[in-house]
Amino acid sequence: MAGKTKISIDVSFNKSIQLKHVAGSALQKEKDGQKTKRTLGVTKPKVEFSQPVLHWDEVSDPINKTITLAIKEVTARVTFSARIWIDKRIDKKCECYAHVFDHEKRHAKIWQAGVKKYSSAIQKAVEDATLPKMDAPEEMKESKAKAFRTDAFKRIDIAFNEAVIKYGKKISAESKKIHTSSELKKTNNLCEEYLL
Ligand SMILES: [Zn+2]
Numbered sequence: 001m002a003g004k005t006k007i008s009i010d011v012s013f014n015k016s017i018q019l020k021h022v023a024g025s026a027l028q029k030e031k032d033g034q035k036t037k038r039t040l041g042v043t044k045p046k047v048e049f050s051q052p053v054l055h056w057d058e059v060s061d062p063i064n065k066t067i068t069l070a071i072k073e074v075t076a077r078v079t080f081s082a083r084i085w086i087d088k089r090i091d092k093k094c095e096c097y098a099h100v101f102d103h104e105k106r107h108a109k110i111w112q113a114g115v116k117k118y119s120s121a122i123q124k125a126v127e128d129a130t131l132p133k134m135d136a137p138e139e140m141k142e143s144k145a146k147a148f149r150t151d152a153f154k155r156i157d158i159a160f161n162e163a164v165i166k167y168g169k170k171i172s173a174e175s176k177k178i179h180t181s182s183e184l185k186k187t188n189n190l191c192e193e194y195l196l
Pocket residue numbers: 032033034103104107179
């Protein structure tokens with residue numbers, strides 16, 4: 001079949017970060033914070049994705065009742081975003097607040113950079129699962145075509161989901177690297193009164 005299979009996966013990070021001041025009790029349930037006595041802030045990633053859409057190219061042979069199928073294009077979209085929660089007890093004018101907010105913004109920046117870094121890997125995972133491609137179409141009995149299309153969709157959908165989760169976990173791990181002992185010391189010093 002003419003042309004090349006196109007993989008159009010839109011991977012993006014939403015730069016408008018939602019900031020919320022929440023009760024301390026809500027923060028204590030979060031697991032990703034620094035190892036302080038109390039968690040004062042947290043960055044919560046969110047991921048929204050659309051199911052992939054497969055655009056098929058097909059050629060029918062009505063005499064032999066066969067059909068030749070190939071995938072022309074796969075489109076899908078995934079958007080990562082981050083929400084920052086900060087303990088509402090912290091005075092917004094104090095050094096502790098500036099420190100916690102800055103710390104959380106660093107997490108968000110790592111998410112932003114990570115999404116950019118792994119965008120092509122997510123594309124590649126979808127590309128690898130996309131079969132049959134235009135340069136290698138498959139001919140089958142008409143009666144088999146429906147199941148064949150369903151299987152292809154499932155395979156691509158799973159690959160896309162798994163890639164989003166896999167690279168999301170990688171970014172999450174990279175984000176935790178800012179939890180150094182010196183950072184912890186800084187938090188403990190600047191936020192002493194809120195950690196009791
Ligand atoms: Zn942190």
